[in-house]
Amino acid sequence: MTITHLASTAALIALVAGTAPVAAQTAPDAPATAQAGGIELPALLQGLELSRVSVETKRDGQREYEGNLPDGTEIEAEFDMAGNLIKIEADDGMLPAPVVDAALPAELRDHEALSLFATYEEIKTHPRHLEIKGRSEAGSEVEVKFAPDNSLIEIETDDMAMPQAMIDTILPQAVRSNEIISQFGMIEEIKAEYGRFEVKGEDAQGEDMRAQFDEAGNVLRFARDGERDGDREGRGPRHERGDHGRGDHERGPRGDMMRGDMMRGEGPRGDMMRGQAPAPEFDTVAVNASLTEAGYSAFGLLRQDGPRVMLDATNPQGEAVTLELDPEGEVLRETAR
Numbered sequence: 001m002t003i004t005h006l007a008s009t010a011a012l013i014a015l016v017a018g019t020a021p022v023a024a025q026t027a028p029d030a031p032a033t034a035q036a037g038g039i040e041l042p043a044l045l046q047g048l049e050l051s052r053v054s055v056e057t058k059r060d061g062q063r064e065y066e067g068n069l070p071d072g073t074e075i076e077a078e079f080d081m082a083g084n085l086i087k088i089e090a091d092d093g094m095l096p097a098p099v100v101d102a103a104l105p106a107e108l109r110d111h112e113a114l115s116l117f118a119t120y121e122e123i124k125t126h127p128r129h130l131e132i133k134g135r136s137e138a139g140s141e142v143e144v145k146f147a148p149d150n151s152l153i154e155i156e157t158d159d160m161a162m163p164q165a166m167i168d169t170i171l172p173q174a175v176r177s178n179e180i181i182s183q184f185g186m187i188e189e190i191k192a193e194y195g196r197f198e199v200k201g202e203d204a205q206g207e208d209m210r211a212q213f214d215e216a217g218n219v220l221r222f223a224r225d226g227e228r229d230g231d232r233e234g235r236g237p238r239h240e241r242g243d244h245g246r247g248d249h250e251r252g253p254r255g256d257m258m259r260g261d262m263m264r265g266e267g268p269r270g271d272m273m274r275g276q277a278p279a280p281e282f283d284t285v286a287v288n289a290s291l292t293e294a295g296y297s298a299f300g301l302l303r304q305d306g307p308r309v310m311l312d313a314t315n316p317q318g319e320a321v322t323l324e325l326d327p328e329g330e331v332l333r334e335t336a337r
């Protein structure tokens with residue numbers, strides 16, 4: 001946008017409104033900006049009574065608008081060179097309802113996932129999804145994403161249990177029926193893309209946990225992080241792999257983990273078991289059945305490690321892994337061998 005265009009646009013608006021145009025003072029090499037009276041706003045921003053409006057036109061033709069609502073909320077909006085919305089955001093406030101209705105596809109305005117929102121703060125379009133952010137009635141942060149075909153592919157709630165209706169909407173029955181799901185005390189995030197379903201949240205003790213499933217409900221990844229606070233990015237089975245659990249492990253056919261002599265510290269690994277904490281008391285048959293149902297196989301030997309037990313196995317993807325079990329026999333972590 002050049003100064004000449006800006007000035008002529010201002011003159012046109014002023015002529016229609018019957019007022020004097022606002023002069024545009026813009027340096028030759030500076031982004032094109034001007035007061036509200038000198039800027040032609042996209043239809044989405046018209047009628048908002050924005051003040052202190054500025055616009056920046058970038059080399060690719062993308063335009064970024066900034067302005068303030070009457071209540072002081074700052075609105076930031078980006079449009080491509082064809083006038084299509086890229087992003088609109090309310091900084092420390094909420095987007096007006098007319099803007100939300102205009103920015104969302106008609107097919108999504110009544111989607112049940114939007115019932116999570118009491119207010120909307122940002123709507124952003126990507127080639128692969130539409131992203132919506134806002135807050136719940138209780139003030140918790142909420143984020144949902146829709147694929148280009150308007151299917152729901154992600155829900156994230158911050159420190160708020162996801163309603164069961166939303167879990168039922170995004171997770172297939174085969175995944176919801178997996179025993180691992182029942183171990184979640186609170187589900188806060190679900191992603192559903194490429195035939196895989198990732199679930200994150202906390203267990204009944206408040207420890208972070210995550211699991212990934214395929215469409216048939218088989219467990220692909222599972223871990224408890226053991227930390228309640230902090231950034232969860234970069235954690236989980238794939239990011240915790242290293243030398244932990246490596247070494248020469250005696251393996252046997254499925255069922256070797258049930259041998260009582262191993263639990264008593266006798267046999268090939270007996271020397272390693274002696275002098276350590278007593279073996280945990282859990283139903284090994286039930287644990288074997290649970291792990292088998294989750295897709296694990298080729299179990300090796302149980303090895304005591306303080307209050308926890310290490311177990312060699314093969315995961316559903318055919319990878320050699322070591323499972324870390326707590327005293328109750330639940331899987332805390334899966335690492336590569």
